[in-house]
Amino acid sequence: xxxxxxxxxxxxxxxxxxxxxxxxxxxxxxxxxxxxxxxxxxxxxxxxxxxxxxxxxxxxxxxxxxxxxxxxxxxxxxxxxxxxxxxxxxxxxxxxxxxxxxxxxxxxxxxxxxxxxxxxxxxxxxxxxxxxxxxxxxxxxxxxxxxxxxxxxxxxxxxxxxxxxxxxxxxxxxxxxxxxxxxxxxxxxxxxxxxxxxxxxxxxxxxxxxxxxxxxxxxxxxxxxxxxxxxxxxxxxxxxxxxxxxxxxxxxxxxxxxxxxxxxxxxxxxxxxxxxxxxxxxxxxxxxxxxxxxxxxxxxxxxxxxxxxxxxxxxxxxxxxxxxxxxxxxxxxxxxxxxxxxxxxxxxxxxxxxxxxxxxxx
Numbered sequence: 001x002x003x004x005x006x007x008x009x010x011x012x013x014x015x016x017x018x019x020x021x022x023x024x025x026x027x028x029x030x031x032x033x034x035x036x037x038x039x040x041x042x043x044x045x046x047x048x049x050x051x052x053x054x055x056x057x058x059x060x061x062x063x064x065x066x067x068x069x070x071x072x073x074x075x076x077x078x079x080x081x082x083x084x085x086x087x088x089x090x091x092x093x094x095x096x097x098x099x100x101x102x103x104x105x106x107x108x109x110x111x112x113x114x115x116x117x118x119x120x121x122x123x124x125x126x127x128x129x130x131x132x133x134x135x136x137x138x139x140x141x142x143x144x145x146x147x148x149x150x151x152x153x154x155x156x157x158x159x160x161x162x163x164x165x166x167x168x169x170x171x172x173x174x175x176x177x178x179x180x181x182x183x184x185x186x187x188x189x190x191x192x193x194x195x196x197x198x199x200x201x202x203x204x205x206x207x208x209x210x211x212x213x214x215x216x217x218x219x220x221x222x223x224x225x226x227x228x229x230x231x232x233x234x235x236x237x238x239x240x241x242x243x244x245x246x247x248x249x250x251x252x253x254x255x256x257x258x259x260x261x262x263x264x265x266x267x268x269x270x271x272x273x274x275x276x277x278x279x280x281x282x283x284x285x286x287x288x289x290x291x292x293x294x295x296x297x298x299x300x301x302x303x304x305x306x307x308x309x310x311x312x313x314x315x316x317x318x319x320x321x322x323x324x325x326x327x328x329x330x331x332x333x334x335x336x337x338x339x340x341x342x343x344x345x346x347x348x349x350x351x352x353x354x355x356x357x358x359x360x361x362x
Contacts, residue, residue, distance in 0.1 A: 037102030044084025181236030239265030
């Protein structure tokens with residue numbers, strides 16, 4: 001049930017300006033498609049994640065349209081490849097709003113391509129549903145920003161809570177930690193949270209550096225970390241550098257008691273397969289819980305549809321990590337539109353927390 005989602009997700013019905021000059025009622029308008037626009041990483045380092053998210057969103061669109069659309073309007077997507085490049089994002093959303101005249105916008109996948117869209121959303125007073133942007137709103141404090149991500153009310157801290165709990169559960173407790181990540185939005189936020197954890201747990205930070213996102217050889221980085229002799233190594237990285245750091249740690253023979261934490265990529269079947277036994281001993285975040293299927297049958301139904309489509313398109317064949325959340329993001333939007341009958345939701349009293357219903361994430 002969406003009522004089990006974090007409060008920030010259920011607050012979607014309090015949003016103002018959800019629609020851009022829209023009144024979703026009326027016979028004439030009901031014959032027009034409801035256009036939803038977004039950028040998505042279809043090429044570049046996050047393409048694997050972006051393509052998987054897109055499949056999930058298209059499954060939602062098809063499911064909705066098979067039932068007659070939303071308030072009598074069929075849903076139509078307008079999207080562009082952001083190439084996993086933050087520099088492309090402002091232009092994409094400007095075009096979607098000014099040229100394509102989309103009715104609604106949502107984000108693509110990931111912190112690095114969500115943050116660059118925020119100024120446009122704020123300037124135009126738009127609601128922005130986003131997918132896996134780690135603590136993006138800490139910089140903007142924008143009250144129409146909403147996030148689909150299981151990281152709790154304090155994302156920077158919540159993201160690495162499990163890693164640090166596990167680290168401090170070792171006997172004897174560790175005393176030193178190394179922090180490393182790419183010089184980009186997501187790693188910056190993840191490392192910020194890791195520093196807070198280190199402070200709270202009393203871990204001494206012996207290494208705290210970033211590397212350029214276009215780094216190819218990670219062995220010098222791992223050797224520099226090894227020189228500080230840390231008992232714990234926290235890494236915040238996107239798929240290409242996650243693979244690079246794991247391989248380098250194995251090649252160099254990194255000696256540490258715990259390694260991992262914020263590696264994006266090993267959640268996907270393709271990278272799991274590529275790295276294989278190199279992942280042995282890595283402690284990292286993961287979202288999939290197999291026992292959820294019994295509690296939420298819709299999850300299994302969704303995954304069956306996703307996996308059939310993914311197999312044909314050569315995308316992550318399991319879909320455990322990101323696709324359920326991408327589908328759920330669109331469900332939140334759908335239910336907000338339906339519950340408010342297409343009006344600006346700030347004008348509809350008494351609807352806070354009213355979003356509910358089955359969804360792939362429970």
